[in-house]
Amino acid sequence: MQEFIYYNPNGLDFPISEEILVTTNLKEIENKSFLISNTNEINSELTAREIDFYIKNSQDTISQKIQNVSKLYEIAATKYDFSQDISYDQEVSNQLLLVTNQKEQYDEFISCIDSKDFELFHINEDIIKSIDGHIGNLTVVVDDEGKDVKLQVSQIVWYNAKIEGMKQSGCFDPNTLTLSEVLKTIKENINSYSYKKITTYDKTICQYDSRREVICSKCEEVCPSVAITKDDETKTLTFSQIDCHGCGGCISVCPSGALEYTPTSRESIYEISLFYKETHPLIIPSKMNIENLDIELKENILPFAIDGEKFLDETMLLTIAQSSSSQIIFYTDFISKGTGDAIRILNDIYQAKYGKDAIIVASNKEELIEAINEVSFIETSYFNFNQSGLKKREVFSQRLQKIVGDENLGEVKTGEHVHYGLVNVDANKCTLCLVCVGACNVDALQADAKDNTLRLNPSLCTSCGYCEVSCPESDCLTIDRDVIKLEPMWFKENILAQDTLFACVECGKEFATTKSVQKIASIMAPIFASDPVKERSLYCCADCKPKIMMQNYYDKKIQGDTNAR
Structure with missing residues (x-):
């Protein structure tokens, strides 16, 4: 069975690897499934849109194209193999809450639905006190003439929804989407809503979990939904995968690497980056529309497709840059807080060492054209090593150390989020x-x-x-x-x-640092000044201290009994 398939009704004007099944007729592959395809018209585990984008726009030679098309399939397969975004299903009933204060909006909505499709409730937004839960299990607390009443619904349609409503999964605003889009979505969700696990969490290196004071909670601060919540009393984080938008913003601001992005982890980035040696990586988030993007990709530019646009941190970006020995082009119309800091830090480092930016950001077609013309290889910047099992900071340390070498390149400032x-x-x-x-x-x-x-x-x-x-x-x-x-x-x-170790004055065993013993003695000596044995105990190890204290007690008791006689 072939895992890779390429479909184009017009065929291809150059040959590609025999490992890739090429077809011009969808009927030939009816009822068949594949691992990687170039289009969502084919039943496949992963659709790699970047393949057609590369074929249509690349200025590579025919031999380079043949190699790079195969490489793009292998890259997509590697991404699939390392992905940990497990799918889950959530039961969603037909219980629907409509929130609007305007009769015209209510009438419009009612006229567009079949009463058999939903068990409909309607309230004005003025009486909403709180919303909790997630799609399929939403709890809305309303004020009913001074009493709190809970409504249990599966989905909410809220005209001009307030921020607190849109943070929950299962809440839709017809003024953000069209009413027809909202109706289509809420119908499709009933009995068939699925979501994926986007993040994994290692609390052992988290800078928030179980600490006595709030030191860090950047992930919760940047989360646009209620997917990450914190409890400052217990110093614990809670993750709701069903409410996660999948943007990855929390990953890029996590200082220790306690959070991982399951669709494309740091290990996945490393394995994928190995395919980009001696190429110019063009990072393209899935949200960017490249199907109709007509642009000349000069030789050696290879697309680097990613899912969320916000998860890339300084370690991932440096891994890609050093593996390719090239500047990186990042084509995105939005830069997250963490990724923005990471890009500036790396650019400052590369300017200090190589006199060039590490990452060139392009937010539109015009800027992308400029970036394509500007991008270049950076001599002596190639570096790679087996980083498996290392933490985020350890990987960045080794990679940065290679750049610095024996030089003194000054210093760079980090920032608000990194x-x-x-x-x-x-x-x-x-x-x-x-x-x-x-x-x-x-x-x-x-x-x-x-x-x-x-x-x-x-x-x-x-x-x-x-x-x-x-x-x-x-x-x-x-x-x-x-x-x-x-x-x-x-x-x-x-x-x-x-410091040196202090030797017990009784047995000579070293048991603590000299400074710690001297500090405790300086505090306690005035209190024990009237009792030489207690004072001496300050300089004894844990074994000798009780011995001399008990002996002193015994000696005093015997002395007291003798006097009594």
């Missing part, structure tokens, strides 16, 4: 209690028992600040925020503080 930073420690105040190490879940801060040091790898730091609020010493730990230093020491473990 953060890097440098931890500073006052070595005279640090007792090496290692609370900061425990607070860091991205391994930027480490303790080395071999030489009793506190160490920092600046390139891994997310500048979250949790180590700063956790440090028990006053003015001991501070952070220089939103900076990346393009110098070799940025990628190495720097010693922030060091």
Whole structure:
């Protein structure tokens, strides 16, 4: 069975690989399914629109086209293989709520529906107090003459809907879509609504989960729906996949990489980027209309199709840039907050090293033409390594280290939505209690028992600040925020503080750092000044401390009994 198929009623004017079935007649493949096709007219797991776009517009030679068409099919197959966007079904009943204050809108809606299609409820928006849930299970709380009444419905049609309504899945506004489009959608949803899992979440490296203070909740801030909600009391995040729009904006602002985009994960981006060596990647989100885009793609430009337009972060973009050894063209009419910061950071880095931008953004046809003429390869920028199993920051660190090498290229500022930073420690105040190490879940801060040091790898730091609020010493730990230093020491473990181990005055066993013992002794010694044994216990290990205290108690008791006689 062939997995790849190409359909065009006019055929092709050049040959392509035998691995791809070419047909000019849809009847020849009736009742057959394929893995990858170039059109949604064919039953396939994935439609790769970029194939026709490339064939129609590319200025590559015939031999290059033959190779690149096969490559585009392989890229689509790789994307499919690494995709984790599992599909789910949600039961949707015919219970429908119509929200409008105007009789004309009500009459218009009623005239367009069959009463048998829906169990219809109607209310004015003035009495709505809250909406909760998701399509198929929506709870609307209304004010009924001073009493709260709950309405359970599956879908809502709301004329001039307020923001809180449109954040829920299952709410539709005929003034945003047309009424006919809304009616078509809500009918199709009944008994056949499906959605996909768009994000995965690793709370072990999340900068919000289970922390004593709110350090980060960027994902919740940028989410346009109620797909991500937070509880500042318990410091937990909740993800509603059914309410997710699939934009991926949360991925690009997640500092640690705790969130992954299931349609195209970081691992998927890496595997796909391997196909782009010595080509100019042209990133095209699925929302961009390329079917009717007539434009000359100069030689070596290869489309890089993605789903959501907002999920690309600095690690993914740098992976594509280094794998291709080229500038990247990003054709999109919208740049998310996180991706925007990532592009600026990478462009600043590439300007410092190569004198060129890493990513050229084009938001319309005219800008795309300019970008196509401008895009070029960047000599010595190629770099690749097996990044499987590494965290987001670890991958970016290794890739950036290759750019910096032994040079000092200055520094770049990060930004409002993508953060890097440098931890500073006052070595005279640090007792090496290692609370900061425990607070860091991205391994930027480490303790080395071999030489009793506190160490920092600046390139891994997310500048979250949790180590700063956790440090028990006053003015001991501070952070220089939103900076990346393009110098070799940025990628190495720097010693922030060091101490010797203190030996127990009783048994000689080393049990704590000298500074920590001295600090506790300075606090407690005045309290124990009248009792030499208690004072001595401050310098004892955990085994000897109770021994000398119990011996002292016993000796005093015996002494007291003797006096009694």
